């Protein structure tokens with residue numbers, strides 16, 4: 590297959606710094622859309638992966654899966670995009686399209702294994718897929734999203750992963766009027782979760798380990814914010830929460846939060862701590878609680894989320910950086926020093 594060389598930023602090995610590199614993109618197939626990348630967000634999953642914290646990572650690796658830009662070329666059979674349209678790519682760029690999950694718009698659970706936008710087996714070129722820290726991306730139009738014109742592109746980029754990852758469980762567990770919804774951890778995912786849960790009409794309670802975020806959570810729209818390291822403050826919420834979205838990226842005690850649930854409530858894990866988490870029997874049998882999880886969302890739901898965020902004027906709070914600052918940004922993300930998402934201006938690749 591013919592390929593084109595494009596500029597990118599990636600890493601050769603776990604824990605090695607990212608640097609400028611050239612990568613190959615496939616030639617345009619009849620159903621493919623080529624997108625010029627304007628912005629790409631930095632998710633904690635990018636950080637887990639460049640450190641190979643889940644094992645099995647493929648190097649060289651070009652991370653980035655919160656990708657927005659403009660369509661620069663379309664294949665002969667493309668019907669849903671034209672050159673110049675705003676477009677976005679999130680975590681998913683392919684799936685079997687035939688299994689029960691794909692048929693139900695749940696491509697993230699595809700029987701054949703979903704293809705992620707980076708560090709996933711590349712069906713066309715072999716090796717691994719390369720992500721959004723690059724000039725351009727090529728994907729089948731079925732996996733490309735339409736970005737509403739009114740959303741600010743740089744601050745909309747994080748919706749492609751952070752947004753859908755919290756929208757999907759908030760909807761599934763019925764966030765809305767009369768529901769006490771907890772958000773645990775206020776980083777990229779958590780701060781967008783506050784905004785979306787509030788827009789859905791829920792009463793939003795934030796649990797954070799960072800004293801500085803207690804006040805800021807209210808600015809972001811939370812009704813209440815609690816310093817989770819203070820057991821006294823937590824007591825007030827015992828048996829009050831309908832469900833809690835847990836976005837914490839590192840090992841933590843989930844039993845503390847299971848004990849805040851009403852009967853039939855759930856702690857929904859979306860964070861991906863590499864270490865196993867311990868669930869105590871009495872944290873779940875008492876009150877018929879559950880400890881559950883959720884993984885991004887399907888393509889149709891991602892489009893629905895973008896349209897929902899457009900309707901409610903929701904974007905992320907971002908710090909726009911140049912690609913040359915990406916290693917510093919990863920260090921700051923590791924320390925929790927980000928309010929609340931780094932987004933790379935991808936035109937800086939040509940600096």
Ligand code: NAP
Nearest residue numbers: 633634774775776777778797798799838839860861884885
């Ligand atoms: P992030 O911006 O780094 O935010 C994580 C937040 O977790 C931090 O801001 C901090 O919030 C809290 N935290 C971190 N370490 C902690 C610790 N040791 N104990 C307690 N709290 C701690 O990360 P993100 O981009 O939002 O991603 C969050 C997690 O979700 C990552 O593991 C990421 O890989 C995962 N993820 C999963 C999916 C999925 O589909 N399931 C999709 C995207 C991301 P406070 O300062 O408020 O305590």
Ligand code: ZN
Nearest residue numbers: 632634750751
């Ligand atoms: Zn992500």
Ligand code: ZN
Nearest residue numbers: 685688691699
């Ligand atoms: Zn499938």
